[in-house]
Amino acid sequence: MVTTVMVRSAKVHPMSSLGVRSTKQRTAVAAALAELDDFRSTQEIHEYLKDRGDSVGLTTVYRTLQALSAAGDVDVILREDGESVYRVCSTSHHHHLVCRQCGHTVEVEGPAVERWADSVSAANGFTSVSHTLEIFGLCSNCSH
Numbered sequence: 001m002v003t004t005v006m007v008r009s010a011k012v013h014p015m016s017s018l019g020v021r022s023t024k025q026r027t028a029v030a031a032a033l034a035e036l037d038d039f040r041s042t043q044e045i046h047e048y049l050k051d052r053g054d055s056v057g058l059t060t061v062y063r064t065l066q067a068l069s070a071a072g073d074v075d076v077i078l079r080e081d082g083e084s085v086y087r088v089c090s091t092s093h094h095h096h097l098v099c100r101q102c103g104h105t106v107e108v109e110g111p112a113v114e115r116w117a118d119s120v121s122a123a124n125g126f127t128s129v130s131h132t133l134e135i136f137g138l139c140s141n142c143s144h
């Protein structure tokens with residue numbers, strides 16, 4: 001009887017430690033995003049974590065970013081080269097100026113864009129609309 005109990009607890013242990021580890025990795029990815037401040041690809045975030053000694057697998061970084069963006073905790077946009085890039089942003093609606101050379105990002109508001117989106121949607125009978133708009137270019141540092 002006693003032996004059975006011991007075997008059971010030994011089986012449970014590895015599963016719970018696995019859970020703890022994946023939470024740590026999620027925290028590491030979230031911390032990296034907060035430190036980076038600019039839009040970065042899965043690969044770039046993975047390399048950043050590796051450089052500072054956090055061994056988080058590329059697949060885990062990818063899955064964590066998917067989960068964070070699905071939860072609305074990070075913004076994801078499509079860069080001009082077709083790569084999805086991620087950033088921790090303010091929660092209110094905004095647009096981005098993104099440097100195509102260094103990734104430097106500025107959050108901007110576009111009241112004229114909002115009015116235009118509302119009016120063309122209404123004029124065509126569309127409801128529950130949403131939009132994304134990013135402006136790509138060279139930041140002032142990269143322009144010189």
Ligand SMILES: [Zn+2]
Binds near residue numbers: 099138139140
């Ligand atoms: Zn730049």
Ligand SMILES: [Zn+2]
Binds near residue numbers: 093095110113131
């Ligand atoms: Zn907008």
